[in-house]
Amino acid sequence: MAGRPKIFDEKDAIRKATEIFWKKGYEASSTDELLAAMGIGKGSFYLHFKDGKKELYQRSLDLFSEDALKVFNRKLSEANDEIHFLKQYISSLADKTTEQKQKGCYLGNGIMEMSNIDVKTKEHAGKLMEKLEQIFEKIIKNAQEKKQIKTKKDAKLLAKYLINIRNGINITMRTETDKEELKNIINMSLEILK
Amino acid sequence: MAGRPKIFDEKDAIRKATEIFWKKGYEASSTDELLAAMGIGKGSFYLHFKDGKKELYQRSLDLFSEDALKVFNRKLSEANDEIHFLKQYISSLADKTTEQKQKGCYLGNGIMEMSNIDVKTKEHAGKLMEKLEQIFEKIIKNAQEKKQIKTKKDAKLLAKYLINIRNGINITMRTETDKEELKNIINMSLEILK
DNA sequence: CTTATTTTGTACTAAACAGTACAAAACAAA
DNA sequence: TTTGTTTTGTACTGTTTAGTACAAAATAAG
Numbered sequence: 001m002a003g004r005p006k007i008f009d010e011k012d013a014i015r016k017a018t019e020i021f022w023k024k025g026y027e028a029s030s031t032d033e034l035l036a037a038m039g040i041g042k043g044s045f046y047l048h049f050k051d052g053k054k055e056l057y058q059r060s061l062d063l064f065s066e067d068a069l070k071v072f073n074r075k076l077s078e079a080n081d082e083i084h085f086l087k088q089y090i091s092s093l094a095d096k097t098t099e100q101k102q103k104g105c106y107l108g109n110g111i112m113e114m115s116n117i118d119v120k121t122k123e124h125a126g127k128l129m130e131k132l133e134q135i136f137e138k139i140i141k142n143a144q145e146k147k148q149i150k151t152k153k154d155a156k157l158l159a160k161y162l163i164n165i166r167n168g169i170n171i172t173m174r175t176e177t178d179k180e181e182l183k184n185i186i187n188m189s190l191e192i193l194k
Numbered sequence: 195m196a197g198r199p200k201i202f203d204e205k206d207a208i209r210k211a212t213e214i215f216w217k218k219g220y221e222a223s224s225t226d227e228l229l230a231a232m233g234i235g236k237g238s239f240y241l242h243f244k245d246g247k248k249e250l251y252q253r254s255l256d257l258f259s260e261d262a263l264k265v266f267n268r269k270l271s272e273a274n275d276e277i278h279f280l281k282q283y284i285s286s287l288a289d290k291t292t293e294q295k296q297k298g299c300y301l302g303n304g305i306m307e308m309s310n311i312d313v314k315t316k317e318h319a320g321k322l323m324e325k326l327e328q329i330f331e332k333i334i335k336n337a338q339e340k341k342q343i344k345t346k347k348d349a350k351l352l353a354k355y356l357i358n359i360r361n362g363i364n365i366t367m368r369t370e371t372d373k374e375e376l377k378n379i380i381n382m383s384l385e386i387l388k
Numbered sequence: 389c390t391t392a393t394t395t396t397g398t399a400c401t402a403a404a405c406a407g408t409a410c411a412a413a414a415c416a417a418a
Numbered sequence: 419t420t421t422g423t424t425t426t427g428t429a430c431t432g433t434t435t436a437g438t439a440c441a442a443a444a445t446a447a448g
Contacts (some may be wrong), residue, residue, distance in 0.1 A: 003424025126369030170360030175320030197394025
C-alpha cells in the first residue's frame, strides 16, 4: 500500500457535487464548478472518476439514494406508528424552506432531465425511486393487516399513487408559494389513505 | 414598407424550436441546433430575437401555452359534459405514446429546469400553468352548481389538486412503462372528483 | 432607376467547455 | 536511501458555445 495519499474522501466529495447538481441540474453544472465544490483538481478527478462528469452524476444519484433511504429507514424504525409516519413524511414536504422547495427531489429531477438526454441514467434513477416506493408499499400493507387503515385498495397501487403525489409536489412546490395551500393539496391527496 | 422580405414565419419558427426545447430541455439545446430546426441563420435569428436563446425560450413558452389552451378550450366547448371531459383529459395522459411520455409537460419541464437557473422565467411558466388551473376550477365549479358532482370541496383547491396530479404524472410517466398501471394511478386520483 | 430600408448568410470572436498529458509530490516497503 | 506506486496540480488541447460584424441581397417607394 504505497503511493501519495489521497487528500479527499470520495463520498464527501460526491456529496459536495450533489449540492451543485441538485441546485442547477446536470447540464447547467460545469465540471470546473463541481471540482471547486469538491475541493479537488482535474488530476485527482479524472483519476478517480474515469468517465468524468457523467460518472460523478451517476454515483451522486446512488449515494444520494443510499443516504436518503438510510435516514428514512432510521426515522421509520424510530416511529411507533409507521403509517402515521408515512403520512407525516408526505405532509411535511410543505414545511420545507423556500430554498429546498426550489431544489425539489433529487431523483425526480434526474428522471426529468435525463429522460431524453441519457435514457440509461434516467432508468437508473427510476430504479432508485422504486426503492422508496417499495418501502411505502410495505408500510401500507402492514397498516392494512393491522387494521390501522380501512382501505382495501392494493398496497402496491397505493404506493405508486403516493409516489405520484410526491412527484407532483416536486413540481408544484416550485411555484406554489402559499405553504398552507400546499398543505391543503397534500392533505386532500392523503384522504384516500384511511 | 420596404426591405428584403422575411423568409420565415416567426410563430412557425418558434414552434420548431419548441420541439427541440421540449425534447432536450433548455440547457441541452444548442443555438445551432435550434436554428437548424427553425431553418434560419444567425443573422435572421439575432435580428428578430435580440436576447437570443433566452428570448426564444420565453416566447416558446408563451406560444406553447397559447396553442395548447386554444386546443383545450376548443375541445372543451365541443364536449357536452365538461366535467367528464376534464376527467377524460387527465385520464388520457396514460394513452400518450412512449415518446410523448418521455417529453412530458412543456410548462412543467420549464418550471423544473428554470427554478434555480432563471427564476423570472420559472415564475412566468408558473403563471401560464395557472391559466390551465383556472380553467379546471371553472369546470369544477360549474359541475358542482349543476350537481354533476357531489363533493363540496373548494373548487379552487380541487383544481390545484388536479394540477398536482398532472405534475406528478409528468414525472411518473417517464419511468412507469405499464400503461394500465399509470391509468390505475390516475383513476385512483380522480376518485375524489365525484 | 435610384434610394432607403430590411433581411439574410457567412465569417469571425472570445469565452467556456470537457477532457488529456505529464512532471512533481508524497507516501510504503525493501 | 533507493525503488515502486499512487495522487496531485497545472499546463495544455481541441471542441463547442453563444453571440457579433458586416457586406450582399431583396424589396417598396419616390
